[in-house]
Amino acid sequence: MKDLRVWGLKKSPWVYHLAAASCNNCDIEILELLTPRYDVERFGAVLVGSPRHADALLVTGVINRKSLPRVLEVYEQTPKPCLVIAIGTCACNCHIFRNSYNAVGPYDKYIPVNAYIPGCPPKPEAMIMGIVKALSKL
């Protein structure tokens, strides 16, 4: 039963794209993953419209005071065997906004993060590698 569950999760990670507050750069690179050039649908990954359907949250951008409650709400709305993948240096450690008055810190202060993919923005290859490593740790 457990094996089946892990197999299912590995073979069809549906991703939800959660942009907390970003310059859109990571978002554009995430969207590039779904284009025919990188085609992550061949691994079963589909971009879903609702966090209820998601298995992996791709979080980008540095959390600020306004977006923190929303991020927590979306995380609570996701059904639970779910991965959180922090994409971009902002999501990993706040990057240049570290000392900003409204940045409340990286994601792992609030929700458990399974993979960190640094870069500003990270290359699509790096994202695929990060997601694969997060999945193989299941």
Place this chain on the structure above:
Amino acid sequence: MSAWLSGWRLVIAFVGTVIVVPAAGLVLTWVDRFVSARVQWRKGPPFYQPFADVLKLLLKQTIVPTGAARTVFLFAPLVGIAGMSLVAVMLFYSNLGVVVAQRTSFVGDIIVILYSFALVPLAFIIGASASRNPVAAVGASREMTLYLGYELPFVLALLVPIVKVAQKWDVASALRLGGLIAYQQQFGPFLYSISGVIAAIIILFVIQAKLGYVPFDIPEAEQEIMSGVIVEYSGAPLAAFRITRAMMFVLLPLFLLTVLWGGIGDWWAILKFLLIVVLVVLMKNTNPRLTIHQALTFFWFILAPLGIVGLVLAFIGL
């Protein structure tokens, strides 16, 4: 009831139908994704992909949103599956007893199938309304409007073979699937006449709308209202909805084959079936989404008059 389908054989046939049709539907979902991928010049997922999706959803946590009508919310997906199982059993039952085709179905089973297909949009509407989500409510209202749109041309198109059988052959077997199949075995499929072609075109568009595929995926527009009717579903109920859609993907082309293209008694039926499926997938891949107002206008003011023209031609005998 034919002799070879009675007693425990009937039970086995029922269980087999209820297992085989979802499996075939999931494989067809893969065909859909594979053809879409090839159209977009990419590789596409492996064939077990829909099975992995459903398995994962079945073993995931199910969340019932606060304030939702819990029982209705969780039972709505089963309504759709029940309707599709009923259609599956009736279709195969009247098709595979071809030798005694006229006796393997009851009068009016076309009407029963028509309303069983309506159980699926009903399940989506009930589930979405029970989920207490404004986005799902928008999706439910769109689903209702779309259903009102496609049902009129669908009935008009189904009347074409019925009128033909009633005029040329036998009034009593006009409303039976078995009667339609027996007529086609005797006089050739309805599709090889002008009114039959018109009916087939209409039913092809209706299949697209019933499946919720792209020109008519208005109720669950992912980019617009976040999957609309199924936005609050997670885990096993979501898997149930996906299985319902998969079963529909098998049964609607089979229904078109049965009523217009000579039944599914012979091996040619597989090729015809795949042709219809590929047509549906190509239509899905080459069209943008319509608004609900455009879809309604299309069904009521283009397809319904076309259906009336087909009906008149069928009365004349063309």
